[in-house]
Amino acid sequence: MADSAQAQELVYLVTGGCGFLGEHVVRMLLQQEPRLRELRIFDLHLGPWLEELKTGPVQVTAIQGDVTQAHEVAAAVAGAHVVIHTAGLVDVFGRASPETIHAVNVQGTKNVIEACVQTGTQFLVYTSSMEVVGPNIKGHPFYRGNEDTPYEAVHRHPYPRSKALAEQLVLEANGRKVRGGLPLVTCALRPTGIYGEGHQIMRDLYQQGLRLGGRLFRAIPASVEHGRVYVGNVAWMHVLVARELQERAALMGGQVYFCYDKSPYKSYEDFNMEFLGPCGLRLVGTRPLLPYWLLMLLAFLNALLQWLLRPLLLYAPLLNPYTLAMANTTFTVSTDKAQRHFGYEPLFSWEESRTRTVRWMQTMDSSAQ
Numbered sequence: 001m002a003d004s005a006q007a008q009e010l011v012y013l014v015t016g017g018c019g020f021l022g023e024h025v026v027r028m029l030l031q032q033e034p035r036l037r038e039l040r041i042f043d044l045h046l047g048p049w050l051e052e053l054k055t056g057p058v059q060v061t062a063i064q065g066d067v068t069q070a071h072e073v074a075a076a077v078a079g080a081h082v083v084i085h086t087a088g089l090v091d092v093f094g095r096a097s098p099e100t101i102h103a104v105n106v107q108g109t110k111n112v113i114e115a116c117v118q119t120g121t122q123f124l125v126y127t128s129s130m131e132v133v134g135p136n137i138k139g140h141p142f143y144r145g146n147e148d149t150p151y152e153a154v155h156r157h158p159y160p161r162s163k164a165l166a167e168q169l170v171l172e173a174n175g176r177k178v179r180g181g182l183p184l185v186t187c188a189l190r191p192t193g194i195y196g197e198g199h200q201i202m203r204d205l206y207q208q209g210l211r212l213g214g215r216l217f218r219a220i221p222a223s224v225e226h227g228r229v230y231v232g233n234v235a236w237m238h239v240l241v242a243r244e245l246q247e248r249a250a251l252m253g254g255q256v257y258f259c260y261d262k263s264p265y266k267s268y269e270d271f272n273m274e275f276l277g278p279c280g281l282r283l284v285g286t287r288p289l290l291p292y293w294l295l296m297l298l299a300f301l302n303a304l305l306q307w308l309l310r311p312l313l314l315y316a317p318l319l320n321p322y323t324l325a326m327a328n329t330t331f332t333v334s335t336d337k338a339q340r341h342f343g344y345e346p347l348f349s350w351e352e353s354r355t356r357t358v359r360w361m362q363t364m365d366s367s368a369q
């Protein structure tokens with residue numbers, strides 16, 4: 001828990017606070033924000049682990065609610081000094097309809113913005129995504145770019161489209177007058193692919209490897225770099241930006257910041273092996289075992305199967321045309337904007353991030369046996 005030497009007078013609200021990133025943001029706030037009086041956690045699905053947080057000096061309020069319901073959002077936001085909006089439908093596997101993704105990610109964000117304006121909350125941090133930028137539908141690489149690198153952001157997929165629309169709404173809301181006459185101060189954080197304790201896709205890949213006799217088969221060239229960032233550092237950036245936004249509104253209001261740390265630039269598959277390898281899995285092949293056209297054919301067959309089976313069951317494999325194209329397109333960031341604007345430095349080194357993730361994988365492994 002944070003040192004209580006400073007006056008505890010702030011109320012924070014974290015939407016999506018029971019998600020993969022959200023839980024880390026909640027725990028990081030309790031550890032690193034000494035001015036917290038109340039921490040509200042708003043989520044469609046509340047986790048049982050929240051109970052253990054209620055024994056500390058900070059009042060932890062769990063609120064079960066839906067960001068698509070404006071009145072539920074307004075009730076949760078009322079009285080909060082800071083909102084960290086991480087709630088979202090993270091779906092590139094065809095599990096949810098485009099309409100549902102839009103309702104949660106775009107309308108939900110509109111509801112959060114309007115709740116801040118109507119109830120007088122002055123600071124809003126939005127969890128955006130690298131996908132607001134790319135990779136685009138043309139497969140153009142984004143090689144160690146930054147927030148100012150020119151790039152043709154063209155999206156067709158519902159998820160990146162929804163994140164781009166939501167981010168735009170948040171940035172445009174910066175400067176609006178909230179109840180009481182003060183200006184709303186907003187900013188957006190763009191994580192690349194987040195990894196760490198609780199990452200569901202890493203769990204899925206581990207289970208897939210166990211089913212294949214401890215092997216995974218390379219599908220992506222090792223030369224394709226994909227940006228990754230440790231969840232603890234993403235959580236820390238959220239806590240720090242929420243604090244500094246209150247002090248440096250003129251500089252930071254309406255700004256976007258990529259989330260980054262010292263995680264190495266690698267292909268998606270090679271990076272995952274940093275954690276799956278110590279758990280006994282092996283990546284077969286120094287180059288893709290199948291030609292790209294055959295992989296794309298398999299991806300399209302998966303998409304066709306998903307469509308045919310939808311009336312009966314949800315078939316949502318990792319491989320589909322969008323995920324294959326994404327994995328196969330270089331997208332890495334190299335920036336120091338967060339350091340320049342609000343003094344961000346990663347809280348966890350690459351070695352610590354890797355060790356913590358491997359340790360989580362191994363405890364997951366032992367509980368699976």
Ligand SMILES: NC(=O)c1ccc[n+]([C@@H]2O[C@H](COP(=O)([O-])OP(=O)(O)OC[C@H]3O[C@@H](n4cnc5c(N)ncnc54)[C@H](O)[C@@H]3O)[C@@H](O)[C@H]2O)c1
Nearest residue numbers: 016018019020021043044066067086087088129191193194
């Ligand atoms: N995971 C990544 O690699 C990654 C990368 C960049 C950005 N992001 C963004 O970070 C945020 C969190 O992502 P995550 O990976 O933790 O996903 P997640 O699915 O683990 O967490 C999302 C949380 O939002 C909640 N939620 C969903 N719909 C809701 C609704 N209608 N009302 C209230 N709560 C709702 C879910 O219950 C869940 O707890 C998302 O906005 C996502 O776009 C994630």
Ligand SMILES: CC(C)[C@@H](O)CC[C@@H](C)[C@H]1CC[C@H]2[C@@H]3[C@H](O)C=C4C[C@@H](O)CC[C@]4(C)[C@H]3CC[C@]12C
Nearest residue numbers: 090092129131192193219268318319323324326327
């Ligand atoms: C089946 C193989 C081709 C396998 O390599 C596919 C991997 C694929 C599931 C992932 C490759 C890149 C991932 C995405 C990336 O890390 C960034 C994202 C942005 C974030 O906002 C949400 C998650 C994601 C879309 C992430 C999802 C999994 C991948 C597509």
